[in-house]
Amino acid sequence: MNLDETRLLQAYVDGELDPASAVALEARLAQNARLRSACERLRETSAAVRANADYHAAPAAFAARLRAALPDEPKAPAPRAWRWPALGWLAPVSALGTAFALGAGVAITFIGPAEGELVAREVIASHVRATLADRLIDVASSDQHTVKPWLSARLPFSPSVADYSGEGFPLVGARLEYVAGKPVAVLVYKRRRHTIDLFAWPGGDPAGAPEERFGFNVERFSAGGLQYWAVSDLNRKELEDFVRLAERRP
Amino acid sequence: MAPPVTDRRDRFEQQLLPHLDAAHNLARWLTRNEADAQDVVQEAFLRAYRFFDGLRGEPRPWLLTIVRNACFTWLQRNRPAELAPIDEEIIDENAHSPEALAARSLDRRMLNEAIAALPAQFREVLVLRELEDLSYKDIARIADIPIGTVMSRLARARRLLTDSMRVISSAAPLQVQE
Numbered sequence: 001m002n003l004d005e006t007r008l009l010q011a012y013v014d015g016e017l018d019p020a021s022a023v024a025l026e027a028r029l030a031q032n033a034r035l036r037s038a039c040e041r042l043r044e045t046s047a048a049v050r051a052n053a054d055y056h057a058a059p060a061a062f063a064a065r066l067r068a069a070l071p072d073e074p075k076a077p078a079p080r081a082w083r084w085p086a087l088g089w090l091a092p093v094s095a096l097g098t099a100f101a102l103g104a105g106v107a108i109t110f111i112g113p114a115e116g117e118l119v120a121r122e123v124i125a126s127h128v129r130a131t132l133a134d135r136l137i138d139v140a141s142s143d144q145h146t147v148k149p150w151l152s153a154r155l156p157f158s159p160s161v162a163d164y165s166g167e168g169f170p171l172v173g174a175r176l177e178y179v180a181g182k183p184v185a186v187l188v189y190k191r192r193r194h195t196i197d198l199f200a201w202p203g204g205d206p207a208g209a210p211e212e213r214f215g216f217n218v219e220r221f222s223a224g225g226l227q228y229w230a231v232s233d234l235n236r237k238e239l240e241d242f243v244r245l246a247e248r249r250p
Numbered sequence: 251m252a253p254p255v256t257d258r259r260d261r262f263e264q265q266l267l268p269h270l271d272a273a274h275n276l277a278r279w280l281t282r283n284e285a286d287a288q289d290v291v292q293e294a295f296l297r298a299y300r301f302f303d304g305l306r307g308e309p310r311p312w313l314l315t316i317v318r319n320a321c322f323t324w325l326q327r328n329r330p331a332e333l334a335p336i337d338e339e340i341i342d343e344n345a346h347s348p349e350a351l352a353a354r355s356l357d358r359r360m361l362n363e364a365i366a367a368l369p370a371q372f373r374e375v376l377v378l379r380e381l382e383d384l385s386y387k388d389i390a391r392i393a394d395i396p397i398g399t400v401m402s403r404l405a406r407a408r409r410l411l412t413d414s415m416r417v418i419s420s421a422a423p424l425q426v427q428e
Contacts, residue, residue, distance in 0.1 A: 006405055007401050007402075007405065010401060010404065010405055010408075011386075011401065014379065014386070014404075016385065016386050041412065042408065045408045045411060045412050046380060046408070048361060048415075049361070049365070049376065049380040049381075049411070050380050050381070052358045052361045052362070053361065053362060053365055053377075053380065053381060054362050055271075055275055055381055056274055056275045056278035056279065056284075056287070057271040057274065057275065058270045058271050058273070058274035058291070062274070062288050062291075063267070063270055065292075066270070066291070066292055066295055067263070067267070069292055069295075069296065070259065070262070070263075070295070070296070070299055071296075071299065072259070125264070128264060128267070128268050131268060132267055132268070193381075214264060214265045214268075214309060215265065215268070215269070215308045215309045215310050216268075233268065233269075233310075235383060
């Protein structure tokens with residue numbers, strides 16, 4: 001096997017090959033036992049490192065010390081909902097200019113962030129708060145028959161709860177949150193060291209939800225009269241796999 | 251309109267603190283010491299805070315670039331021997347005897363020691379790829395090397411690991427008999 005082949009194989013194992021090259025390589029793998037075993041070896045090494053290498057998460061005390069070490073910014077008064085940023089600057093200009101600024105101000109007020117965008121920010125904020133404070137879980141259980149009644153007893157609706165351990169997304173528990181002005185259920189899943197929060201509450205699909213914000217991936221779907229939002233720092237492809245699973249078998 | 255000053259710290263915490271574990275993990279693997287890792291990460295965060303307004307795109311690779319540079323500066327100052335030039339030559343898999351990899355049966359502690367023993371330049375690409383799940387492109391940006399070098403260093407790192415695991419596993423039965 002030549003050097004280019006080694007690189008090609010590695011890129012394939014790492015999921016870095018474009019689809020056309022991957023298909024071409026798979027055809028060669030099917031015919032070439034030597035290439036197949038080299039591919040297998042690479043996969044094993046990668047899997048062994050992922051499964052066994054220590055992941056050094058930051059100790060909680062260090063995280064607290066670090067936050068305290070960040071310089072304090074002077075606290076300005078809370079910003080108003082919207083401002084007239086150009087007004088002072090425009091004062092010496094004609095009335096026509098002022099009327100134009102007025103028009104722009106009105107347009108800004110109406111364009112405002114879409115509902116989905118606002119909800120996405122709230123679910124990400126909830127996910128981050130829970131991760132930072134290490135308060136991801138109110139009820140820790142991988143058993144859906146423990147988690148579901150716990151949620152039903154505390155919420156005016158009952159989301160379906162499933163464990164996807166078989167597919168590599170084990171259920172680890174649930175918590176309650178307050179999002180979009182109402183109490184919501186959050187099912188917590190793991191994927192390797194990543195946490196996936198699956199939010200659920202009654203309602204349809206909101207418009208204009210982003211797929212990614214602040215480095216977090218966001219996915220949503222609706223099923224059984226509930227809307228679901230999945231948030232994680234997991235890569236997009238695996239989060240999509242998770243959502244497909246949850247959609248099919250909520 | 252520039253966001254109000256008071257938002258800056260909130261935005262920083264919201265966007266970057268979630269990646270503190272990734273920052274700490276990288277620094278811990280590169281300095282191989284908890285106290286030094288914390289010093290380096292704290293310095294990197296203060297630096298990130300200062301340059302936060304220059305953040306474009308995803309926060310995680312941006313932060314890890316700063317952490318990585320802080321780590322290498324620290325290594326240069328405190329462990330210069332660890333940054334000796336490395337053999338960048340990519341390995342020809344032909345030279346590789348097709349025995350089954352020992353990694354499957356290996357001991358967790360031994361694997362961690364084998365990773366810690368890799369040259370820093372190999373260790374960083376391996377940690378970024380396998381523990382942080384970053385793409386070649388992001389790793390290239392963080393380590394400031396071409397993608398081709400990411401690929402050859404990753405191949406070297408994996409090969410060195412496989413080899414050291416094979417040595418360890420062939421030595422293991424002897425230790426049992428002692």
